[in-house]
Amino acid sequence: MFPESSTVAEPTWMTIVRLLRWDKPAGRLILMIPALWAVVLASGGIPPLALVVVIILGSLATSAAGCVINDLWDRNIDPLVERTKNRPLASRTLSIKVGVVVTVISLACGAIFALYLNALSFWLSVAAVPVIIGYPLAKRVFPIPQLILALAWGFAVLISWTAVTGELESLTLILWLATIFWTLGFDTVYAMADRQDDLKIGLNSSALFFGEFVPEAVALFYTLTAALLAYLAVLMGLHWSFWLTWGVSVVGWGWHYFRLKSPQLSSVLYGEMFRQNVTIGFILLIGMFTGCLFY
Numbered sequence: 001m002f003p004e005s006s007t008v009a010e011p012t013w014m015t016i017v018r019l020l021r022w023d024k025p026a027g028r029l030i031l032m033i034p035a036l037w038a039v040v041l042a043s044g045g046i047p048p049l050a051l052v053v054v055i056i057l058g059s060l061a062t063s064a065a066g067c068v069i070n071d072l073w074d075r076n077i078d079p080l081v082e083r084t085k086n087r088p089l090a091s092r093t094l095s096i097k098v099g100v101v102v103t104v105i106s107l108a109c110g111a112i113f114a115l116y117l118n119a120l121s122f123w124l125s126v127a128a129v130p131v132i133i134g135y136p137l138a139k140r141v142f143p144i145p146q147l148i149l150a151l152a153w154g155f156a157v158l159i160s161w162t163a164v165t166g167e168l169e170s171l172t173l174i175l176w177l178a179t180i181f182w183t184l185g186f187d188t189v190y191a192m193a194d195r196q197d198d199l200k201i202g203l204n205s206s207a208l209f210f211g212e213f214v215p216e217a218v219a220l221f222y223t224l225t226a227a228l229l230a231y232l233a234v235l236m237g238l239h240w241s242f243w244l245t246w247g248v249s250v251v252g253w254g255w256h257y258f259r260l261k262s263p264q265l266s267s268v269l270y271g272e273m274f275r276q277n278v279t280i281g282f283i284l285l286i287g288m289f290t291g292c293l294f295y
Contacts, residue, residue: 010093019071019102020064026275027067030186031156032059032283034179035286038041038160041236042176045292047164050116058113059091065106066132066152105167114159116284121163128155129169137192144205146191150183163225172234178228185221188214189256193270198282213261222253229284238291243285249280 021027035146070159071078078090081198088094107129117285131152138145138286156175161172161182184206191198192214198205210217222245233242257264 003199012094015088015093016098016102019066019068019099020106022064023082026278028060028063029154029278030274031063031282032056033278033285034153034175034182035059035156035160036087037179037218038157038172039164039173039233040285040292041171042161042164043292044287048119051163054113054116059156061106061110061113062128062132065110066135066244068099068103068106068134069133072096074139075099077179077201077203077210080201081194083194083197092102092281117159117163118166120166120168121159124159124162128152128159131155133159139205142204143204143209146184146187147180149187150180153183154180155183171235173230174232174235177234179183180275181221181228182225182281185218185225186274188218189260189270190274192260193267199233218260219253219257222257226250226253228262233291236292238288239294242287242291242293245283247282252276252280262279 013253019192029079030178032055036052039052039055067156071087075096078084078087084090089096110125114122117125131148135145135148135152138148139246142148157176157179158172161175162168165172188206188210191205194205195207198208206217207214226246229246231248256276259269259273
């Protein structure tokens with residue numbers, strides 16, 4: 001007789017990886033992209049390698065902390081949402097104590113990387129922490145919590161740009177606004193998969209706020225992103241190679257709009273469009289790099 005098969009318990013380290021969302025790299029990369037946009041543009045296409053490494057590691061630590069903070073706040077809500085019910089804190093696979101310890105370690109790592117930066121960038125990093133902590137609460141009281149998330153994403157631009165130049169400039173603010181609108185666009189799409197669950201629980205989201213006009217709202221956010229990036233490219237005199245990548249991005253965002261207009265869109269496709277924004281972000285990064293380098 002063969003022994004009965006048994007379910008093998010997941011190793012604790014793998015559960016912590018899932019808590020940090022490192023098993024889903026798209027969400028980690030999409031925070032890193034605006035930071036890399038900023039460091040490339042601010043440095044004229046030749047950023048210091050050590051700074052790039054610090055920014056990459058810092059964004060990983062920050063996004064990790066943000067994920068765990070979000071899950072700590074939502075540990076009693078996530079079990080009610082199909083997409084999040086199996087998260088480690090929601091399923092009680094990990095304890096609150098472990099979540100707090102992982103958060104402290106992640107924030108400490110982020111602080112260590114921030115110490116490498118100049119004073120302005122360091123204090124901008126400190127200012128980002130309350131916004132990161134406040135985002136999960138915004139879902140309960142603010143009609144468009146994705147705006148709070150977008151502001152948190154925007155700090156990646158401010159921190160990285162000032163790490164190169166030591167000051168905030170008008171160009172910085174243009175890229176900051178472009179990042180905010182881009183984040184509003186892709187995170188509204190991401191939130192569309194949870195609309196029924198959020199409505200049932202009583203949580204807010206931009207996907208619910210805009211109702212039947214969600215595709216138009218997303219299109220507006222992407223249009224503003226494209227317009228601001230184009231304006232920035234003109235002001236900086238970027239090489240025509242940037243405009244090729246800008247055109248590809250605009251086509252991609254336009255295609256997303258037409259897909260969102262479909263009345264029978266599978267919820268799986270919302271996550272797919274979110275991940276495609278990672279590709280779009282890196283395409284733009286390549287354009288910014290070549291646009292500066294060949295100028």
